[in-house]
Amino acid sequence: MLQIRKAPIAAGMLFILIFPWAADRIPGIDHYPDVMIFAGIYCLITIGLSLLMGYAGQISLGHAAFYGIGAYVSGILTTRYGFDPWLCMPIGALAAAAVAVAVGAPSLRLRGHYLAMATLAFGVIVNIFFREQRQWTGGPDGMTGIPGLSLFSFEFDSILSYYYLVWGIVAAAFFFTIALIQSPVGRALRAIHTSEPAAAAMGIPIARYKIFVFAFSAMLASLAGSLYAHYMNFINPGTFDLFFSIKLVIMMALGGMHSIWGALVGAVLVAFLSLEWLHFFEQFEILIYGAILLLVTIFLPEGLAGLPAKLLERARRPS
Amino acid sequence: MTNGPLLVIEDLVMSFGGLTALMNIQLRVARGTIKAVIGPNGAGKTTLFNIITGVLSPTEGHIHFTGRAISGLKAHQIAALGISRTFQTVELFTNMTVLENVMVGRHLRINSSFFGCGLALPHIRRQERRLRAQAMEILDFIGLADKSRLLAENLPLGERKILEIGRALATDPLLLCLDEPAAGLNETETEAAARLIQAIKEQGITVLLVEHDMKVIMNISDEITVLNYGEKIAEGTPVHIQNHPQVIEAYLGDGTII
Numbered sequence: 001m002l003q004i005r006k007a008p009i010a011a012g013m014l015f016i017l018i019f020p021w022a023a024d025r026i027p028g029i030d031h032y033p034d035v036m037i038f039a040g041i042y043c044l045i046t047i048g049l050s051l052l053m054g055y056a057g058q059i060s061l062g063h064a065a066f067y068g069i070g071a072y073v074s075g076i077l078t079t080r081y082g083f084d085p086w087l088c089m090p091i092g093a094l095a096a097a098a099v100a101v102a103v104g105a106p107s108l109r110l111r112g113h114y115l116a117m118a119t120l121a122f123g124v125i126v127n128i129f130f131r132e133q134r135q136w137t138g139g140p141d142g143m144t145g146i147p148g149l150s151l152f153s154f155e156f157d158s159i160l161s162y163y164y165l166v167w168g169i170v171a172a173a174f175f176f177t178i179a180l181i182q183s184p185v186g187r188a189l190r191a192i193h194t195s196e197p198a199a200a201a202m203g204i205p206i207a208r209y210k211i212f213v214f215a216f217s218a219m220l221a222s223l224a225g226s227l228y229a230h231y232m233n234f235i236n237p238g239t240f241d242l243f244f245s246i247k248l249v250i251m252m253a254l255g256g257m258h259s260i261w262g263a264l265v266g267a268v269l270v271a272f273l274s275l276e277w278l279h280f281f282e283q284f285e286i287l288i289y290g291a292i293l294l295l296v297t298i299f300l301p302e303g304l305a306g307l308p309a310k311l312l313e314r315a316r317r318p319s
Numbered sequence: 320m321t322n323g324p325l326l327v328i329e330d331l332v333m334s335f336g337g338l339t340a341l342m343n344i345q346l347r348v349a350r351g352t353i354k355a356v357i358g359p360n361g362a363g364k365t366t367l368f369n370i371i372t373g374v375l376s377p378t379e380g381h382i383h384f385t386g387r388a389i390s391g392l393k394a395h396q397i398a399a400l401g402i403s404r405t406f407q408t409v410e411l412f413t414n415m416t417v418l419e420n421v422m423v424g425r426h427l428r429i430n431s432s433f434f435g436c437g438l439a440l441p442h443i444r445r446q447e448r449r450l451r452a453q454a455m456e457i458l459d460f461i462g463l464a465d466k467s468r469l470l471a472e473n474l475p476l477g478e479r480k481i482l483e484i485g486r487a488l489a490t491d492p493l494l495l496c497l498d499e500p501a502a503g504l505n506e507t508e509t510e511a512a513a514r515l516i517q518a519i520k521e522q523g524i525t526v527l528l529v530e531h532d533m534k535v536i537m538n539i540s541d542e543i544t545v546l547n548y549g550e551k552i553a554e555g556t557p558v559h560i561q562n563h564p565q566v567i568e569a570y571l572g573d574g575t576i577i
């Protein structure tokens with residue numbers, strides 16, 4: 001039976017709660033809460049991707065585009081039309097979902113990995129749009145002056161407040177997703193993953209489920225993009241390019257595609273790798289990601305989330 | 320139309336490229352009966368099931384279920400109308416428990432709204448408890464209640480076949496299509512399967528049965544249709560079929576088919 005155990009959730013929540021406090025007291029890592037904000041933003045995207053990859057069995061190579069749609073909807077509507085930033089988030093998410101349905105529906109009705117190809121092309125086109133539509137997006141230079149978030153008179157303008165805001169939203173998305181996995185929807189998705197003919201014979205509309213999961217993952221990516229824009233107050237197309245889509249796939253592979261825990265672990269690790277630990281490799285960074293992807297696929301096909309079970313099995317088996 | 324046949328197939332043709340798997344098939348299944356479809360390997364029996372259940376679209380012909388044209392509908396739409404099935408090559412949800420497999424079978428009868436489920440709303444949680452109870456009832460009926468927590472992939476073949484029937488029953492079908500439910504079973508298991516099929520009929524569910532085990536066929540079917548190389552060569556009661564010269568020839572070429 002698919003049971004999400006409570007202990008790791010409690011431990012994870014405690015870790016997130018006290019992390020800023022602890023980091024502040026350890027020399028050299030007192031800026032880590034800032035990195036964790038980006039990690040949380042990535043987690044929002046990978047939570048959706050874990051449903052898409054692990055349950056619907058589909059790969060997206062264009063989620064940076066949905067991330068960008070959220071960021072640019074927030075940027076454009078706030079700076080040009082004076083929209084409230086909070087209102088931009090659902091608008092961006094709905095726009096991303098609509099685009100996802102339009103892009104995903106034709107390929108998700110077919111069996112096989114057509115979605116990967118469709119999203120690859122889509123991601124590239126959207127990035128070109130961000131670069132070329134200067135009057136809307138500011139072109140390659142991007143846009144500045146995107147307002148921060150505030151609630152009543154409280155401004156989320158410190159790292160600490162934004163950290164808790166982002167991770168609060170990650171927690172909500174996490175709990176929504178695990179409730180979904182344990183519900184009839186999750187069972188239907190697992191059924192589709194194991195046997196499409198049998199799932200269809202039970203009356204499960206396979207294409208509709210896949211499209212819905214894809215749209216849901218696009219909404220989460222868009223929400224992440226909005227959070228990014230209101231945190232940075234500045235966006236440019238480089239953040240939402242093909243390389244970021246690939247980084248998302250690396251997060252999933254590293255953490256493990258079949259587990260929501262893997263999605264979180266992969267996102268946090270890649271956030272630290274790209275923002276902290278691999279900085280000084282500069283243009284060689286991409287080679288290191290390639291090596292990571294290769295090593296994980298060969299030695300840890302279940303990702304880091306599969307590691308505990310693997311170690312446990314090795315410990316049990318007398319050598 | 321409540322008194323007419325449950326399923327009517329007219330002038331059905333199915334071609335795969337150059338191969339005609341079914342030729343001009345007419346078939347009627349009366350309500351509340353067990354109708355058997357038999358024939359040598361490659362006769363087109365599974366193909367017929369795949370067409371009825373919407374896995375394949377027929378090249379030509381019409382299919383009416385409860386008076387409604389269903390050819391061209393998708394598999395999940397046909398399931399929603401009340402046709403359920405098992406697969407010749409068992410297609411269980413192997414990484415789920417026995418209980419969960421049956422719960423998936425209830426999919427059509429429950430609320431599975433995305434947001435209700437994601438928010439774990441009270442009515443969804445109540446439904447989940449009800450669903451477990453219903454699935455347990457079905458496991459009781461098919462005799463697998465004590466295995467409810469096992470993973471489906473860990474069941475022996477005989478029980479996997481029975482579980483597949485249970486999962487199909489969970490959809491509350493009007494018509495249940497069983498593709499070789501006794502294949503690979505030993506004698507006791509085969510007898511148990513035959514008893515289960517009769518019990519299903521007694522619940523008022525119509526059964527369309529493909530099977531090679533002639534003892535099962537002759538004992539439980541009300542009417543038998545014989546296919547050979549995609550053509551219907553005979554139809555009638557078990558006694559009629561047993562003595563049909565063309566059937567005997569198609570099967571063995573000598574005097575016995577049992």
Ligand SMILES: Nc1ncnc2c1ncn2[C@@H]1O[C@H](COP(=O)(O)OP(=O)(O)OP(=O)(O)O)[C@@H](O)[C@H]1O
Pocket residue numbers: 335338340358359360361362363364365366367407
């Ligand atoms: N999808 C398909 N594409 C091409 N040919 C097919 C397809 N499905 C079935 N056939 C062919 O159609 C014919 C009938 O096959 P079918 O599986 O219906 O036979 P069957 O009566 O179920 O046989 P068995 O008793 O062995 O299960 C066979 O010649 C088979 O090779």
Ligand SMILES: [Mg+2]
Pocket residue numbers: 364365366407
């Ligand atoms: Mg067959």
